[in-house]
Amino acid sequence: MLRILAVDDEEPALAELLYLLRADPHVLSAEGATDATDALRRISQAIDAGADSPDAIDVLFLDIQMAGLTGLDVARLLAGFARPPLIVFVTAHEGFAVQAFDLKAVDYVLKPVRTERLAQAVRRAAEQLAAQENRPRPVPETAAGHIPVELGGVTRLVAVADIVYAEAHGDYARLYTGAESHLVRIPLTTLEERWQPHGFVRIHRRHLVALHRIDELRLDAGSMSVRVGGAELAVSRRHASRLRDLLMRTDRR
Numbered sequence: 517m518l519r520i521l522a523v524d525d526e527e528p529a530l531a532e533l534l535y536l537l538r539a540d541p542h543v544l545s546a547e548g549a550t551d552a553t554d555a556l557r558r559i560s561q562a563i564d565a566g567a568d569s570p571d572a573i574d575v576l577f578l579d580i581q582m583a584g585l586t587g588l589d590v591a592r593l594l595a596g597f598a599r600p601p602l603i604v605f606v607t608a609h610e611g612f613a614v615q616a617f618d619l620k621a622v623d624y625v626l627k628p629v630r631t632e633r634l635a636q637a638v639r640r641a642a643e644q645l646a647a648q649e650n651r652p653r654p655v656p657e658t659a660a661g662h663i664p665v666e667l668g669g670v671t672r673l674v675a676v677a678d679i680v681y682a683e684a685h686g687d688y689a690r691l692y693t694g695a696e697s698h699l700v701r702i703p704l705t706t707l708e709e710r711w712q713p714h715g716f717v718r719i720h721r722r723h724l725v726a727l728h729r730i731d732e733l734r735l736d737a738g739s740m741s742v743r744v745g746g747a748e749l750a751v752s753r754r755h756a757s758r759l760r761d762l763l764m765r766t767d768r769r
Contacts, residue, residue, distance in 0.1 A: 517544035518642055519572055521601070523555045523587070524548075524579040529627065533577060533606060536634050542642045552585035553671045556593060556664055557701065563597055564706055573601045575622070575641045580607040585664070585671055588612065591619040593664055593673075596710060602644060604637045661714070665691070665698040674698060676714055680745035681725040682707055689724075692745060719751045719759055727762055 520537055524530040530548045537546035549555040555576070562573045576594070580587035587605060594600040605616045608627040616624050622644055623637040662673040678693045684704040691698045708718050715727045725744050732743040740751040742759075751759055 518542055518574045518638065518645065519544050520546040520575050520577060521555060521558060521573045522546060522548050522577040522606075523550075523552065523582070523590070524606070525550050525582040526579075529579070533629060533634075536629065536631055537577065537638070540635055540638050542638050552582055552587070552590050553664070553666065555590060556585075556671075559594065559597070559601060560702060562601075563599055564703065567599070574645055575602045575604060575638075577604045577606050577637075580605055580609060580612050580616075588615055588619065589673075591616070591621070593662065595619065596661075596663075602641050604641060606634075663691070663700065665700055676711060679726060680729045681723055681747070681749065682716075684722045692747070694745060717755075717759060717762055719749060719755050721752065723749050725749065730763065733760075733763060 520543055522530060522533050522537060524533065527550060530550060534546050534548050537543050549558060555578075558571075559573055559576070562569065562571050565571055576590075578587040578590060585593075587607070591603050591605075594603070603619070603621045604623045604625060605612070605621050606625045606627065606629060610626065613624050622641045625633055625637050661676045663676060663679075664671050665674050666672075674691065674693065680692050680694065682704060683690045683692070685699065687703055688699055688701050689704045689707055691700060704718075704722075704724055708716065708724050711724070716724050717727050718724050719742060725742065730742045730744050734741045734743065734748075740756045740759075741748050742751060743749075
């Protein structure tokens with residue numbers, strides 16, 4: 517049975533959608549969010565908690581035209597998560613269907629939502645989820661190479677290519693670009709998994725760095741450090757050998 521998060525910034529529409537979803541026999545739970553930022557936060561937390569968590573989310577029923585980030589923006593961002601929920605778009609606008617299916621949407625339901633049509637979308641999502649149970653999902657590229665950050669109550673998209681290194685702060689990580697830093701609620705271990713295809717490497721339990729941003733490797737009395745983005749960061753013995761090998765391969769290319 518499906519665990520669903522529905523997202524719509526119009527509360528009456530969200531309430532009606534949740535009512536219909538909760539009445540469907542294929543739905544275990546259906547919760548709501550009224551903005552994209554809250555939805556992304558909850559999805560990130562659910563993914564970090566794991567598929568067996570009571571807060572896990574299998575399917576996202578997502579409006580397209582919302583204040584701030586649109587539903588299409590959210591879908592692009594989720595494409596970069598290791599195990600994102602399936603997406604069903606629920607919208608009053610027909611004109612976004614091609615973009616929606618390009619983003620691997622399971623279905624595209626038009627408002628006003630009919631009970632039979634919504635039930636069909638739920639069944640499709642349940643069938644696709646069942647088909648995935650016997651094979652691992654691939655780890656995709658980070659969504660269009662961006663990560664959402666909050667600044668003064670506004671969600672911005674920061675390009676992963678602009679990030680020099682990330683620093684662990686408990687369940688959070690601070691991302692350093694050339695001129696700014698941003699605190700995001702994502703553990704460093706999660707970023708390490710997502711960003712490995714983008715050339716990021718762990719050098720210490722506290723630091724993850726972009727390999728191509730390393731300006732200098734230093735050895736001093738048996739300890740190793742790197743200079744990156746104007747900062748000097750220690751390299752732990754555990755990671756020193758692999759880092760040296762990766763830098764040598766990069767040089768050879």
